[in-house]
Amino acid sequence: MNISDAAKECSLPTKTIRYYEEIGLVSPGRLANGYRDYDEDDLHKLRFLQRARGLGFSVEDCRVLLSLYEDRNRASSDVKKIAKSHLVEIERKISELQSLRDTLSELVQSCHGDDRPNCPIINDLAR
Amino acid sequence: MNISDAAKECSLPTKTIRYYEEIGLVSPGRLANGYRDYDEDDLHKLRFLQRARGLGFSVEDCRVLLSLYEDRNRASSDVKKIAKSHLVEIERKISELQSLRDTLSELVQSCHGDDRPNCPIINDLAR
DNA sequence: ATAGAGGTTTCAGCAACTGGAAGGTCAAGC
DNA sequence: GCTTGACCTTCCAGTTGCTGAAACCTCTAT
Numbered sequence: 266m267n268i269s270d271a272a273k274e275c276s277l278p279t280k281t282i283r284y285y286e287e288i289g290l291v292s293p294g295r296l297a298n299g300y301r302d303y304d305e306d307d308l309h310k311l312r313f314l315q316r317a318r319g320l321g322f323s324v325e326d327c328r329v330l331l332s333l334y335e336d337r338n339r340a341s342s343d344v345k346k347i348a349k350s351h352l353v354e355i356e357r358k359i360s361e362l363q364s365l366r367d368t369l370s371e372l373v374q375s376c377h378g379d380d381r382p383n384c385p386i387i388n389d390l391a392r
Numbered sequence: 393m394n395i396s397d398a399a400k401e402c403s404l405p406t407k408t409i410r411y412y413e414e415i416g417l418v419s420p421g422r423l424a425n426g427y428r429d430y431d432e433d434d435l436h437k438l439r440f441l442q443r444a445r446g447l448g449f450s451v452e453d454c455r456v457l458l459s460l461y462e463d464r465n466r467a468s469s470d471v472k473k474i475a476k477s478h479l480v481e482i483e484r485k486i487s488e489l490q491s492l493r494d495t496l497s498e499l500v501q502s503c504h505g506d507d508r509p510n511c512p513i514i515n516d517l518a519r
Numbered sequence: 520a521t522a523g524a525g526g527t528t529t530c531a532g533c534a535a536c537t538g539g540a541a542g543g544t545c546a547a548g549c
Numbered sequence: 550g551c552t553t554g555a556c557c558t559t560c561c562a563g564t565t566g567c568t569g570a571a572a573c574c575t576c577t578a579t
Contacts, residue, residue, distance in 0.1 A: 300526055
């Protein structure tokens with residue numbers, strides 16, 4: 266299967282797929298004309314990457330997850346460890362953003378937003 | 393005031409301060425020896441940037457906010473518009489992360505995390 | 520023969536810094 | 550006067566995860 270069909274199949278841009286190859290995540294075979302040729306195994310990995318990235322795992326996490334995915338004997342605790350620490354990261358980000366939102370939304374609400382120059386938002390930033 | 397004192401004063405790394413100068417956000421004077429020399433005005437701007445970046449405004453937002461900050465006649469609605477759209481962005485990110493967290497936390501919970509190879513997380517990613 | 524829709528590589532750029540190298544400057548201590 | 554160490558300077562490269570564009574090759578259809 267050529268790259269654009271693989272792209273459709275896995276919901277990834279061709280650019281991204283080539284990039285994943287460049288950094289050693291997927292290595293499709295090549296046809297006589299030099300075109301990349303994706304088999305079922307490659308497609309599986311690409312779908313795996315698409316899902317894992319979609320869940321916010323870093324590319325380096327994905328590299329490890331892929332190798333665990335390919336290792337029929339890995340312990341589920343190895344996978345769980347990565348997922349858990351990613352989860353902690355996500356939760357940290359959420360609460361950080363929530364406190365940002367609270368501060369910012371107070372500022373926005375206190376600003377009348379009219380033609381006059383007085384602005385509590387700017388005042389706060391400049392304080 | 394030299395750069396490292398300014399850095400302490402504004403809670404910013406010197407590298408960042410030089411970077412802000414490079415992209416035209418702050419332009420301190422120079423001493424005879426070539427050292428940067430920050431006056432109160434520069435420090436105000438740096439503190440402003442520190443706060444605004446801390447609130448998650450992009451550097452380009454900060455550029456606009458700074459110019460509004462310096463414009464004694466700007467309308468508060470100009471500021472409010474930027475802050476509001478930033479707020480929307482933050483709220484979008486929060487709910488995105490929340491749904492990520494929900495999915496991931498289900499997966500993590502369903503994985504027993506022991507020595508055995510069977511792993512619902514990997515299974516899900518590979519599906 | 521040619522047009523166009525694919526494919527290939529390589530380089531540059533995005534955001535917002537951060538690290539490091541190579542070198543100039545300054546104050547203190549001997 | 551000299552050295553040491555802590556500053557300062559500039560410039561270049563790297564980070565993350567792609568994305569755009571240029572220059573070129575290949576295949577298919579007309």
